[in-house]
Amino acid sequence: MTLRKFQPFVAVLVAVTLTAIIAGCGSTDSTEKASPASNGEGNTNSKLEKIRYAPxxxxxxxxxSFGAEKGFFEEEGLDVEFITTTDPIAxxxxxxIDVVDVATTTAIVAAGKGAPVKIVSSMFRTKGPFYLIASPDIKNVEDxxxxxxxxxxxxxxLEIYTRVILKEHGLNPEDVTxxxxxxxxxxxxSLETGQVDxxxxxxxFASLAEKEGKGNIIATGWDYLPTFHTGVLAAREVFWKISRKR
Structure with a gap:
């Protein structure tokens, strides 16, 4: 799948996932603060469900951004308020915030520590689009x-991906820095400036490295961990439970 084709697919996937999170209509739990899908704040179209999302x-x-520009979220019945944050769990x-894009490990660790976080979907279809690229003089992982x-x-x-790739090629963690x-x-x-090899x-960036002669793709992550997802959509647990009741 080319990057151009992949972009609208991901946008639609996110829109459908958000719709699934708040699917249906009905009353909310009186003990929960009014959710953005039910309080009507800033929602000028009563047919759209309001949701605060931090991609x-x-x-x-x-x-x-592509999906928002093309109206994919509205087509799925969503009035999305996009929020920028450096700490999605907070x-x-x-x-x-109701729903965030976040690293899988971050969401799992937060939930393990008692944060009211619910993982609702992977950010990817079946695999993460990650590559191990190296400086031009390095041709394979063994190098x-x-x-x-x-x-x-x-x-x-991403560290897990890297460790698995190295292990499959006979390298131990102590063999590299x-x-x-x-x-x-x-x-x-960091690769361009020589901070890393x-x-x-x-x-x-993987394609740019090869196109500009600044690096080689020496491994693709999904060849080693095809079902491992490094990014997920996570929601507030109470928000998720209320939405499930509708």
Missing amino acids: LSGVSGLAV GLTSRD LKGKKVGIAVFGSG FIANSTHQAAFA ATIIHEP
């Missing part, structure tokens, strides 16, 4: 022995 920003949020627990490898954030799903180099533009810049990364 990923930057490149990862392009599909959602937004859910404070009830300022990474003794090198610096970017894993985004320690403890993240892991670097927390963030994601997207920051991760790509390889990095796990999203599109379009």
Whole structure:
């Protein structure tokens, strides 16, 4: 699937998932604060369900922006208020946000610590679009022995992808130096400037690396963990329960 075709697909998937979360109509639990789907604040169209959604920003949020521009959310009966946040879990627990895009590990850890968080969907269809790219002089995974490898954030799903790829090629964690180099533009810049010799990364940066001669794709994540999802849609647990009752 090309990037151009993938973008509208993801936008529709998100719209349908949000619709499923708040599907149906009916009264809310009197012990819960009025949810945005029922309080009517800012909703000029009574036929649309109001929802406060914090998608990923930057490149990862392009599909959602595309969907909003094309009216996909309205077609699914949603009046979406898009919110920008640097702490999606805090937004859910404070009830300022209803649904967020968030790293799988972040959502699981938060729920394990008692946060009222419910994972409702993967952000991807069947696999995460992640690649292990390396500087031009590195042609395969085995060449990474003794090198610096970017894993985004320690403890993240992207680190898991990287570790599994290395293991499948006979490399142990001590054979490389892991670097927390963030994601997207920051991760790509770390490869360009030589801070790392390889990095796990999203599109379009994998394709850009090859097109501009700045790197090689040496592994694709889904070949190693085809059913592992590094990103999910998560909702406030009470919001989810109320919506399920409608």
